[in-house]
Amino acid sequence: MSTPTTIFSAELAARLDRLVTLYPVKRSALIPMLLYAQDEIGYCSDAVVAEAAVRVGITELDVRNVLSYYSMLRQKPLGKFHIQVCTNISCMLRGGYEILEHCQHKLGVHENKGVTPDGLFSVEEVECIGACCWAPAVQVNYDYVEDVTPASMDAAIDKYRQLARPQ
Amino acid sequence: MYLVSHPDEVKVISFRFGQGAEQIDKYIELGGYEQARRAIDMGPEAIINEVKASNLRGRGGAGFPTGLKWSFVPKGMDRPKYILVNGDESEPGTCKDRPICEYDPHSIIEGTIIAGLAVGAKQGFIYMRGEYRYLLDIMDKCIADAYAKGFLGKNIFGIEGLDFDCMSHSGAGAYEVGEESALMESLEGKRGVPRIRPPFPAVVGLYGGPTVINNVETIASVPHVLRLGGAEYAKIGTDRNGGTRLFGISGHVEKPGVYELPMGYSLRKAIYEVAGGIKGGKKLKAVVPGGSSTPVLKADEIDVGMDFDQLAKAGTMLGSAGIVVLDETVSIVEFALRTIKFYQHESCGWCIPCREGTDWLKKTITRVYQGNGVSKDLDNIKYLAENMMGRTFCPLGDAAAMPTIGFITKFRDEFEAFLSENPPTPGLVLQQAPNLVQLAAH
Numbered sequence: 001m002s003t004p005t006t007i008f009s010a011e012l013a014a015r016l017d018r019l020v021t022l023y024p025v026k027r028s029a030l031i032p033m034l035l036y037a038q039d040e041i042g043y044c045s046d047a048v049v050a051e052a053a054v055r056v057g058i059t060e061l062d063v064r065n066v067l068s069y070y071s072m073l074r075q076k077p078l079g080k081f082h083i084q085v086c087t088n089i090s091c092m093l094r095g096g097y098e099i100l101e102h103c104q105h106k107l108g109v110h111e112n113k114g115v116t117p118d119g120l121f122s123v124e125e126v127e128c129i130g131a132c133c134w135a136p137a138v139q140v141n142y143d144y145v146e147d148v149t150p151a152s153m154d155a156a157i158d159k160y161r162q163l164a165r166p167q
Numbered sequence: 168m169y170l171v172s173h174p175d176e177v178k179v180i181s182f183r184f185g186q187g188a189e190q191i192d193k194y195i196e197l198g199g200y201e202q203a204r205r206a207i208d209m210g211p212e213a214i215i216n217e218v219k220a221s222n223l224r225g226r227g228g229a230g231f232p233t234g235l236k237w238s239f240v241p242k243g244m245d246r247p248k249y250i251l252v253n254g255d256e257s258e259p260g261t262c263k264d265r266p267i268c269e270y271d272p273h274s275i276i277e278g279t280i281i282a283g284l285a286v287g288a289k290q291g292f293i294y295m296r297g298e299y300r301y302l303l304d305i306m307d308k309c310i311a312d313a314y315a316k317g318f319l320g321k322n323i324f325g326i327e328g329l330d331f332d333c334m335s336h337s338g339a340g341a342y343e344v345g346e347e348s349a350l351m352e353s354l355e356g357k358r359g360v361p362r363i364r365p366p367f368p369a370v371v372g373l374y375g376g377p378t379v380i381n382n383v384e385t386i387a388s389v390p391h392v393l394r395l396g397g398a399e400y401a402k403i404g405t406d407r408n409g410g411t412r413l414f415g416i417s418g419h420v421e422k423p424g425v426y427e428l429p430m431g432y433s434l435r436k437a438i439y440e441v442a443g444g445i446k447g448g449k450k451l452k453a454v455v456p457g458g459s460s461t462p463v464l465k466a467d468e469i470d471v472g473m474d475f476d477q478l479a480k481a482g483t484m485l486g487s488a489g490i491v492v493l494d495e496t497v498s499i500v501e502f503a504l505r506t507i508k509f510y511q512h513e514s515c516g517w518c519i520p521c522r523e524g525t526d527w528l529k530k531t532i533t534r535v536y537q538g539n540g541v542s543k544d545l546d547n548i549k550y551l552a553e554n555m556m557g558r559t560f561c562p563l564g565d566a567a568a569m570p571t572i573g574f575i576t577k578f579r580d581e582f583e584a585f586l587s588e589n590p591p592t593p594g595l596v597l598q599q600a601p602n603l604v605q606l607a608a609h
Binding site for chain 1: 168169247256257258259260261262264265296297298299300301334336337338339340341342353354355356357358359374415416417418419423424425455459489491493497502505506509512513515
């Protein structure tokens, strides 16, 4: 099924057109669809929810019901670079909370999921991200930053700041 | 992520790590897809018998015999059957599936094909947790390469009428989805809440069809079982615990990492020899032997072989083989609080004993840790946790209760210290993340 009007790029729209055909039921595509949409739009906006509902053939309410369950799916925009600091047991033992505090101080973001005024960074305390043997660990969007120290965290933040500069 | 090595390792599942086996030609050069080809000639019964003989047990944590699980799938059923590979690795302390997905991803696809041949499934799904996006990308490329070589799709390995399809699927952040029935719900595009059993997935699973659900490490072990032969594979491990496991050793050790050791390997040696001992020469206080849900062992309880049965005898579990090592400086109360905070966050809310139990445990342990506890709190923590056990649809309730009971039973003196007139100063969790206190107040 091709959706006549779409809020997504042609590339993503084509990917989602195909995604719903891969499963025995269209609804199976919902969770990856929301995640890929969020990657492009920045969050699961009302428009994302509306289009996902049409694409998989369920109500918007059903989409929201699923959306609210998954911790990676968000209903408001976050920073362009979302810094997710793991503080779970293995990371905590090796300084995860210090890294969280360091990021909060450095960026002046003190509430969980807070965003810097320029919209570039946000900081979130997250549960285990599967990097226990390389702790403490952080994910910036989907990139892993492991064996983090305050200095290497600063370097990573600077790197992403550079990436955001217009070329 | 990086690879580590130790002479005591027995490299079965990890023998291709670091050799470029994510490239299909390299994988084939290293013997890849030979076992899937051979499995076609063996036929379902012989495959299942070989896996049964290997004593391969579920690497996700429950340790259920894999061959037996496969044999539960009814033969000759009309409904489509499915293989569902669980890559929703989320148990704190566990990061063993990551190296398989990164360094030997084709072994997962090959294992899925063999499982499909064994039970008569024509479709496999590889579910990866959403955070593992780079691994999903690797897996997608590998699946495309396997299709291009004719190992997946129609007439696989050139055999007329033999079809097998396989695809990856991304989750979006939920520990609970690692539970097999919640995993199926999630793959069907729903909230990840567990299903009641029976019926078991082997009979009524994904889309109502018989479904085999295996952990990434289990399914990636299957080609090696056939390569070595079930009996030889079984010999590597201990009685009823065949083969090797990828042990993730983390926390206060000198050389954390994922090491492949034979089943039954000494926990003490794993910590002091393989992982290089306690970081900074400090003393050992405690060990969580198999991921955050397994009950803690004290420093004098680590002379135990790491297999499902020996650790069960020691009052704990092998679980996901994520060994978390705590040195003498760790406050057990703080560690217990961080553990229950996780389970409270991840409880899906479907079953009341888990939803309410994890919340009250977190609130009560927070109160004790803040120095505001009363002596009855300690009994209440134990009583609450004990009454969650076995009263929920899925094991998350038990996973939260078991470690809590371990901490309060084995380290009661540390909890009592917080009730004294001069309680210890709360550490990192409260000082450095005040949001925990705010959360606990809700």
